[in-house]
Amino acid sequence: MNKNAFSVCRLDTIQPYKPSNQVAWFVPPESMPLKLDWNESPLPPAPSVMVAVKKFLEHPNALNWYPDANSHDLRTKLAEHWKIPEECVQTYCGSDSALHAAARIFTRLGDRVLMVSPTYDNFRIYALEAQCAVTLDGPKDIYTLRGDELAALVEKHHPQLVYLSNPNNPTGWLVPENEVVEVANRFPKTMFIVDEAYAEYSNVTVIPDAVQMPNLVAFRTFSKAYGLAGLRVGYIIGSPGNIEFLNLIRNGKNVSMIGQVAAMAALADGDYLKKSLERVRAGQRVLESGLTRLGIPFRASPANFVLVKFDDAKRIQDALADLLIYVRPMSHLPGMTGYLRITLGDETQMTRFVAALEKVL
Numbered sequence: 001m002n003k004n005a006f007s008v009c010r011l012d013t014i015q016p017y018k019p020s021n022q023v024a025w026f027v028p029p030e031s032m033p034l035k036l037d038w039n040e041s042p043l044p045p046a047p048s049v050m051v052a053v054k055k056f057l058e059h060p061n062a063l064n065w066y067p068d069a070n071s072h073d074l075r076t077k078l079a080e081h082w083k084i085p086e087e088c089v090q091t092y093c094g095s096d097s098a099l100h101a102a103a104r105i106f107t108r109l110g111d112r113v114l115m116v117s118p119t120y121d122n123f124r125i126y127a128l129e130a131q132c133a134v135t136l137d138g139p140k141d142i143y144t145l146r147g148d149e150l151a152a153l154v155e156k157h158h159p160q161l162v163y164l165s166n167p168n169n170p171t172g173w174l175v176p177e178n179e180v181v182e183v184a185n186r187f188p189k190t191m192f193i194v195d196e197a198y199a200e201y202s203n204v205t206v207i208p209d210a211v212q213m214p215n216l217v218a219f220r221t222f223s224k225a226y227g228l229a230g231l232r233v234g235y236i237i238g239s240p241g242n243i244e245f246l247n248l249i250r251n252g253k254n255v256s257m258i259g260q261v262a263a264m265a266a267l268a269d270g271d272y273l274k275k276s277l278e279r280v281r282a283g284q285r286v287l288e289s290g291l292t293r294l295g296i297p298f299r300a301s302p303a304n305f306v307l308v309k310f311d312d313a314k315r316i317q318d319a320l321a322d323l324l325i326y327v328r329p330m331s332h333l334p335g336m337t338g339y340l341r342i343t344l345g346d347e348t349q350m351t352r353f354v355a356a357l358e359k360v361l
Contacts, residue, residue, distance in 0.1 A: 147179025
């Protein structure tokens with residue numbers, strides 16, 4: 001931290017979240033970089049999304065007006081999609097923005113926050129900013145988590161709030177929705193934040209219960225399966241009371257109109273989403289078959305990534321980058337030494353990846 005900087009808080013003690021670089025943006029598109037490091041969709045959004053965005057841009061005030069602060073049409077469509085009341089859903093500039101708000105609304109100064117770990121680290125920053133005490137703890141086998149293990153962690157630490165990524169990034173565990181709900185019911189004074197960024201892939205969600213329970217909230221995003229990471233659209237589903245509290249500090253201008261229009265079009269094209277998910281699973285079969293043939297250990301997940309283990313992971317990562325293939329190292333996390341996280345692509349992309357991997361081994 002720059003000692004010459006002016007600061008009136010204790011944020012200079014926080015170890016920041018460290019994303020991987022985005023060098024793929026600086027590679028000419030015609031070079032066909034294979035970006036497998038951020039768990040984005042490997043496929044573009046539905047053609048109907050591009051049509052809707054282009055049509056919206058014909059509006060004479062498309063860019064100079066602020067967006068609809070209430071995201072009225074998008075919230076209506078989300079409520080219809082999930083068959084829930086509209087007052088149970090609110091939109092944000094990506095689920096990260098939603099998680100940031102939740103850390104401030106559902107905790108008080110000094111509260112303990114349990115992050116079931118290893119997991120998506122950004123929430124740690126939000127909890128520390130809210131001046132909470134953050135505990136990172138998880139199951140003995142970090143690649144599986146059961147409801148009884150989750151309950152034992154809550155019993156052990158007595159947190160005000162629990163952050164659970166489900167399916168988990170990066171280890172891939174998946175707790176069945178009934179087990180999550182059972183634990184939340186067992187600890188009614190603890191708020192359970194369930195990050196469902198990858199739930200389109202796993203088809204497991206606590207949304208039906210979140211609209212009724214005061215201590216359970218679900219977080220969703222259009223950045224993964226729907227292919228809209230660049231437009232930053234996410235949403236929260238919870239009880240009307242919880243959404244009302246979140247609205248106290250929500251910036252109504254934080255979801256662009258282009259994002260709202262694109263999200264509605266993506267949500268409406270269920271057939272395209274289904275085909276995209278099928279293409280990703282087909283790519284996963286190609287990848288896992290190739291890894292098995294090469295004798296390389298890996299861990300599958302119900303999300304859109306596979307963990308692959310190497311004795312010389314850094315060399316493999318660098319060699320792949322030389323071929324314009326970018327993957328995410330995981331060795332900085334406890335229990336994950338030697339693992340690279342590979343975002344799943346379709347059959348063509350994964351065939352290219354396996355061929356490149358075989359070349360650099």
